[in-house]
Amino acid sequence: LKKEAAKAAKAAKKAEAKGGTPAGPAISTEPPSGTRDFFPAEMRTRNWLFAKFRETARQLAFVEYDAPVLEAEQLYVRKGGEEITQQMYNFTDKDGKAVSLRPEMTPTLARMILSLGGKVLLPVKWFSIPQCWRFETVQRGRKREHFQWNMDIVGEASIAAEAELLAGVTSFFKSVGVTSADVGIKVNSRKVLAAILKMYGIDDDKFEAVCVIVDKLDKIGPDETVQLLRDAQVSDEAARKIVASLSLRSIGELQELVGEHPVAADAMREMKELFALAEAYGFGDWILFDASVVRGLAYYTGIVFEGFDRKGELRAICGGGRYDKLLSLYGSPTVVPACGFGFGDCVIMELLQEKGLLPHLEPEVDFVVCPFNAEMRLHAVQVAATLRAAGYAVDVLLANKRADKAFSYADRVSGRRMVFVAPDEWDKGSVRVKDLRLERSEEEKLADRGIELPVAELV
Ligand SMILES: Nc1ccc(Br)nc1
Numbered sequence: 001l002k003k004e005a006a007k008a009a010k011a012a013k014k015a016e017a018k019g020g021t022p023a024g025p026a027i028s029t030e031p032p033s034g035t036r037d038f039f040p041a042e043m044r045t046r047n048w049l050f051a052k053f054r055e056t057a058r059q060l061a062f063v064e065y066d067a068p069v070l071e072a073e074q075l076y077v078r079k080g081g082e083e084i085t086q087q088m089y090n091f092t093d094k095d096g097k098a099v100s101l102r103p104e105m106t107p108t109l110a111r112m113i114l115s116l117g118g119k120v121l122l123p124v125k126w127f128s129i130p131q132c133w134r135f136e137t138v139q140r141g142r143k144r145e146h147f148q149w150n151m152d153i154v155g156e157a158s159i160a161a162e163a164e165l166l167a168g169v170t171s172f173f174k175s176v177g178v179t180s181a182d183v184g185i186k187v188n189s190r191k192v193l194a195a196i197l198k199m200y201g202i203d204d205d206k207f208e209a210v211c212v213i214v215d216k217l218d219k220i221g222p223d224e225t226v227q228l229l230r231d232a233q234v235s236d237e238a239a240r241k242i243v244a245s246l247s248l249r250s251i252g253e254l255q256e257l258v259g260e261h262p263v264a265a266d267a268m269r270e271m272k273e274l275f276a277l278a279e280a281y282g283f284g285d286w287i288l289f290d291a292s293v294v295r296g297l298a299y300y301t302g303i304v305f306e307g308f309d310r311k312g313e314l315r316a317i318c319g320g321g322r323y324d325k326l327l328s329l330y331g332s333p334t335v336v337p338a339c340g341f342g343f344g345d346c347v348i349m350e351l352l353q354e355k356g357l358l359p360h361l362e363p364e365v366d367f368v369v370c371p372f373n374a375e376m377r378l379h380a381v382q383v384a385a386t387l388r389a390a391g392y393a394v395d396v397l398l399a400n401k402r403a404d405k406a407f408s409y410a411d412r413v414s415g416r417r418m419v420f421v422a423p424d425e426w427d428k429g430s431v432r433v434k435d436l437r438l439e440r441s442e443e444e445k446l447a448d449r450g451i452e453l454p455v456a457e458l459v
Contacts, residue, residue, distance in 0.1 A: 034136055034144030044361040046147075049176075049345060050129055053149040056172040057127040060164060062151055065126045067108045069133070073098040075107045075330075080208035080298025087134040089144065101133035105150040106299075106340060110326050113154055113336070122155025122336070125164075143346065151320075152340030154327075159270045161339050162303045162322060163277040169307060169318060169341060170283040176348075177357040180283075183317060186290035187274065187305045190321070191267035193294070194301075195258045196245055200238035208298035210234065210242065215296040217246055248291040270303060299323045303339070309351055317351060318343035366392040368415035368436075370406045372422035380421040383431060383455060387419075390459035407445055410436055418450070419458070430454050 031037050038046055057064070073090045090100035102108060105128055113120060128150050136142045151168050153161040166185060173183055193214070194207060202210075213228045220228070222243045229239035241257075248254050251271055258264035271289065278284040287305070295304040304321035308314075320341025327336040352358045367387050371380035377400070384394045395413050397406055403420075410418050420432040434450030 033138055048361060052175050053129055056168055060168050062125040062127040065128050069101055070099050071102050073100045078298050080212045082212050082296055082298050089133040089135045103134050104132055105130045109152050110330050114330055114332055124154050127151045147345040149343040154338040157337035159273045163274055165341055167281050170286045180285040183307055184310055185287045185305050185307050186293040187287050188291055188293040189267040189271055189303050190300055191263050191302055192254060195261040195264035196242055198263060199261055202234055202238055211294050212298055215294040246292040251289050295319050295321055299326045301325055314347050314350055317347045362414040364393055365395050365413050365415045367394045367417050367419050368410040369394055369419045370397045373400055376421045379426055383421055425452055
């Protein structure tokens with residue numbers, strides 16, 4: 001107890017010295033609940049991941065866009081009862097406007113395309129890596145923000161668009177060392193559900209609510225799913241047929257269930273074409289038909305897909321699908337076909353961590369420039385400016401340090417070479433350069449005098 005009390009007293013004294021109260025720092029040093037700080041090391045990994053997203057987008061000739069994180073709340077008001085719209089990080093701003101931090105990017109994309117009116121030449125292939133938000137209750141302890149790579153094709157009705165999106169997903173996975181043995185992509189079509197609803201005379205306006213309900217199947221089980229469908233005024237027979245259709249394991253079985261219904265036939269044709277294109281692209285081993293995939297967004301109208309880890313330990317890695325009616329919902333005078341996917345930054349990071357695929361990333365400092373003393377600082381910064389003008393990353397020691405302290409600083413910032421700017425060499429127009437990457441002991445480092453180089457030969 002005495003030890004604990006002494007420790008607490010020391011911490012309180014330290015905090016007080018920093019302007020904090022005896023209880024601790026003056027302010028909380030934690031980010032808001034459910035959000036993350038990205039310190040330099042985490043930021044390097046995030047930048048690495050986003051660079052892989054951007055490289056894949058570049059290879060598929062997608063172009064980047066962005067928009068405010070804040071949107072009018074009405075952009076997300078949908079009647080489907082989706083979780084995403086029930087967890088909006090929304091508020092009334094000081095103008096009395098109902099606004100929300102964006103929970104997803106697709107509505108923003110639709111708004112931007114609509115804002116261009118007839119001036120936009122379709123199809124467009126756009127991507128973005130927005131931070132998206134949800135207001136989770138603290139008890140659930142889940143995150144409230146993530147970054148989500150979005151890739152969308154607007155203006156193409158054929159399955160060629162979905163095939164390109166899947167090419168993008170699989171190309172990204174390959175680019176970070178994930179294989180089809182690690183990850184698969186389940187593919188289904190909501191047109192099957194649409195066909196079943198039509199077969200049972202269920203009104204189209206129930207389609208979105210039915211999709212949101214059946215997306216819960218994995219979590220709530222078949223009986224409760226049937227009950228929720230019954231609550232949504234779907235007949236018991238239709239509800240059981242819908243739930244039965246979700247457990248089919250082949251397109252052939254599906255064919256038997258829905259027979260020759262025109263909407264279902266369209267779904268079958270599209271899926272067969274998609275699987276043929278997948279083989280031609282070379283990612284056929286990544287995708288599999290799975291009738292249980294519905295995805296939780298109300299606005300999907302056709303093909304839907306989701307990436308999953310084959311060990312079944314993680315949540316869905318990414319997901320997407322076709323949403324041909326969203327732009328009409330927002331007021332487009334014509335039907336504008338569209339499809340896209342979202343790829344969050346969290347689950348993929350868990351997968352890469354588990355597979356040992358995260359690179360070890362260090363800062364890239366080419367030179368650490370060290371003035372011998374205060375008088376030599378004028379010349380040291382001249383050397384630094386010359387090196388920087390040549391494109392090098394240069395860290396100038398801000399305080400005059402002894403050589404051993406300079407070395408430990410250079411190690412800490414991962415400097416590749418040290419440049420000492422000292423009077424003797426400077427009088428001869430030179431500086432002394434030491435390679436810091438050589439495997440040597442501290443003593444050898446200190447003993448090593450490096451090489452003397454004319455400043456002009458540094459670059
Ligand atoms: N839609 C959404 C937003 C933020 C997080 Br974290 N997850 C899902």
